[in-house]
Amino acid sequence: MSVMSKAVLTRAASGLSAGLKAREPGRREWLTIIPIVVVCALLPLVIQGRYEVGVMTLILIYAIAAYGLDLVLGHLGLVSVAHAALLTVGAYTLVILTTKYGVGYWWAAIAAVGVTTLAGLLLAGITMRSRGHYFSVSSLAFAAVTVVVITQWTSLTNGASGIYAIPTPPGFDSTVSLFYLSLIVLTAVLVAMHLLTRSTLGRNLRAIHADEVLAASLGINVVATKLKAFTVSAAIVGLAGPLFASWISYITPSSASIMEGFNLLVYVIIGGSATLAGPLVGVALVVGVTEAFRFTELFQTLIFSGIVFLVLLFFRGGVVGSVARAWSRVAVRRRPPEPAVVPESGAGPVALPHLRPVERGEPGKVLFEARSLTKKYGGVTAVSDVSLTAREGEIIGVIGPNGAGKSTLFGLISGVVGGWTGSATFAGRDLRRLAVHERARLGIGRTFQTNRLLADETVLQNLVTAGYLHRPGRGSRSADPGDGFLDAILDLTGLRAKANQVVSGLSIEEQKLVGVGMALAVRPRMLLLDEPFAGLRESETPRLMRLLEWLRDQGMVILLVEHKMRVLMSLCSHVYVLDSGQLIAEGSPDEIVNDPRVISAYLGTKNA
Numbered sequence: 216m217s218v219m220s221k222a223v224l225t226r227a228a229s230g231l232s233a234g235l236k237a238r239e240p241g242r243r244e245w246l247t248i249i250p251i252v253v254v255c256a257l258l259p260l261v262i263q264g265r266y267e268v269g270v271m272t273l274i275l276i277y278a279i280a281a282y283g284l285d286l287v288l289g290h291l292g293l294v295s296v297a298h299a300a301l302l303t304v305g306a307y308t309l310v311i312l313t314t315k316y317g318v319g320y321w322w323a324a325i326a327a328v329g330v331t332t333l334a335g336l337l338l339a340g341i342t343m344r345s346r347g348h349y350f351s352v353s354s355l356a357f358a359a360v361t362v363v364v365i366t367q368w369t370s371l372t373n374g375a376s377g378i379y380a381i382p383t384p385p386g387f388d389s390t391v392s393l394f395y396l397s398l399i400v401l402t403a404v405l406v407a408m409h410l411l412t413r414s415t416l417g418r419n420l421r422a423i424h425a426d427e428v429l430a431a432s433l434g435i436n437v438v439a440t441k442l443k444a445f446t447v448s449a450a451i452v453g454l455a456g457p458l459f460a461s462w463i464s465y466i467t468p469s470s471a472s473i474m475e476g477f478n479l480l481v482y483v484i485i486g487g488s489a490t491l492a493g494p495l496v497g498v499a500l501v502v503g504v505t506e507a508f509r510f511t512e513l514f515q516t517l518i519f520s521g522i523v524f525l526v527l528l529f530f531r532g533g534v535v536g537s538v539a540r541a542w543s544r545v546a547v548r549r550r551p552p553e554p555a556v557v558p559e560s561g562a563g564p565v566a567l568p569h570l571r572p573v574e575r576g577e578p579g580k581v582l583f584e585a586r587s588l589t590k591k592y593g594g595v596t597a598v599s600d601v602s603l604t605a606r607e608g609e610i611i612g613v614i615g616p617n618g619a620g621k622s623t624l625f626g627l628i629s630g631v632v633g634g635w636t637g638s639a640t641f642a643g644r645d646l647r648r649l650a651v652h653e654r655a656r657l658g659i660g661r662t663f664q665t666n667r668l669l670a671d672e673t674v675l676q677n678l679v680t681a682g683y684l685h686r687p688g689r690g691s692r693s694a695d696p697g698d699g700f701l702d703a704i705l706d707l708t709g710l711r712a713k714a715n716q717v718v719s720g721l722s723i724e725e726q727k728l729v730g731v732g733m734a735l736a737v738r739p740r741m742l743l744l745d746e747p748f749a750g751l752r753e754s755e756t757p758r759l760m761r762l763l764e765w766l767r768d769q770g771m772v773i774l775l776v777e778h779k780m781r782v783l784m785s786l787c788s789h790v791y792v793l794d795s796g797q798l799i800a801e802g803s804p805d806e807i808v809n810d811p812r813v814i815s816a817y818l819g820t821k822n823a
């Protein structure tokens with residue numbers, strides 16, 4: 216692989232995991248489509264040469280494929296080199312059906328989209344459980360296999376010699392008309408991309424991109440969502456396949472090569488992944504400029520490399536991404552400052568919402584029961600033979616020194632940590648058989664010791680994503696569940712004034728509250744809170760305490776890991792104490808603080 220290829224792949228991998236994350240597009244961002252389409256539509260009137268219009272058509276066709284790629288690259292963070300192969304699969308399907316089997320062009324085009332989608336589904340099915348570099352290498356293998364299959368299946372594809380005389384779409388046989396047909400398809404893709412990125416699927420993709428564990432904890436089926444996205448991505452690329460075949464009029468297996476797949480990747484990264492205009496701008500810039508220097512191949516390669524390096528060096532986020540970021544900085548400066556949060560004085564009552572966030576439980580009824588839970592990490596037994604019962608309407612404390620196994624226990628219950636023995640049931644269901652997202656859907660919500668949030672999104676967007684299971688109609692694009700529940704969470708957590716602020720700009724304590732709010736948006740029946748009070752100011756502590764008490768009174772079960780003993784002891788009715796993975800004591804707060812084993816292992820004499 217060339218130095219440049221490595222640079223781009225490294226940039227793609229590192230950039231996509233840091234700093235270039237997709238964000239929710241503004242409601243009015245679709246307006247960008249209008250100037251894009253108008254400018255494109257006017258171009259053939261200004262630049263009229265047959266060759267030039269041909270290049271512009273190719274730019275539009277590649278842009279369609281680039282948007283398909285961007286759905287997984289920009290919005291899911293998967294670096295795929297297989298998309299040129301998918302494009303070629305679509306092109307060959309059209310060519311074979313029309314030239315060998317005499318199928319009408321439009322039927323063949325529909326079949327091409329279908330076959331490309333199926334090919335994408337196949338690739339996704341094989342690779343969706345792999346992440347990062349593993350996925351990229353799998354996509355590389357897919358491209359290589361596609362080239363081999365097309366080359367070797369000579370009876371169908373004519374092998375390395377390729378196929379000539381590819382028909383053009385009926386009624387679109389001139390260069391200019393193919394340009395406008397491609398523009399119509401591109402416009403539809405732009406609209407679809409805008410709608411997709413604002414839809415539940417788009418939000419879930421961003422959540423998965425940001426943090427798969429968090430996404431699953433919110434009830435998002437990570438594998439199914441990735442499959443869906445990859446299939447849609449392949450379908451979009453499939454739209455470009457027939458156009459590409461008609462444009463090129465002579466197709467060979469080399470169109471599916473890894474290098475072509477790499478070029479598509481370059482277009483998206485250069486233009487700006489996860490932006491509405493980025494892929495088109497990237498293709499136009501790279502293809503346009505390199506075509507202008509087509510008279511010398513060496514010079515063309517140098518120009519291509521030059522563009523790539525310049526953008527990588529100076530435009531983090533690609534051309535469009537960088538411009539959009541600079542613009543948003545200016546816009547933020549112009550915007551009047553948001554009113555500061557006025558923390559509730561601990562004394563006054565918190566305005567609790569009239570809404571019922573959870574199904575009212577039956578106090579005293581066993582909701583969760585674990586027997587002999589054991590989890591080993593190699594030679595370390597993180598949790599050893601722990602049994603625990605949680606009844607509705609209880610706040611249960613789990614305490615112990617660092618490394619006692621508290622977070623591991625939460626991991627076992629929420630499903631994040633696998634490979635344990637023992638038994639665990641929740642609402643009568645055996646948890647062993649349930650994945651993380653299924654447990655969340657069943658009603659197990661959680662926060663994490665180290666905040667796991669959608670750091671590049673606003674507080675409200677975090678809550679909207681977290682409330683995904685409860686939007687009216689899962690496919691709905693509406694932001695709020697419609698019953699004011701998210702509103703209520705903003706009030707309960709005291710985050711209303713910060714609702715439109717990006718989470719990464721909030722203080723640690725505010726981020727903690729966002730985490731609690733997100734867990735509540737899942738509408739859990741049991742809430743696992745891993746040190747929610749850590750880092751909270753004294754003034755914030757009473758608010759959260761009252762919130763937990765109120766949730767308990769609604770019938771919710773709360774398992775609370777907390778080192779702030781005063782808070783924990785005043786909230787909990789029952790406390791479990793772990794030390795080196797073992798349950799060393801359990802009982803009421805009074806019993807626990809006076810238990811000599813707990814004093815010796817954890818509390819010391821000052822808390823006793």
Ligand SMILES: Nc1ncnc2c1ncn2[C@@H]1O[C@H](COP(=O)(O)OP(=O)(O)OP(=O)(O)O)[C@@H](O)[C@H]1O
Pocket residue numbers: 592595596597615616617618619620621622623624664
């Ligand atoms: N992924 C892992 N791989 C190997 N060992 C692990 C892993 N996670 C936890 N452990 C070990 O398991 C034990 C329990 O860790 P755990 O994080 O559950 O404790 P904890 O009580 O939550 O501690 P803290 O209060 O510091 O968060 C520790 O010895 C820890 O080193």
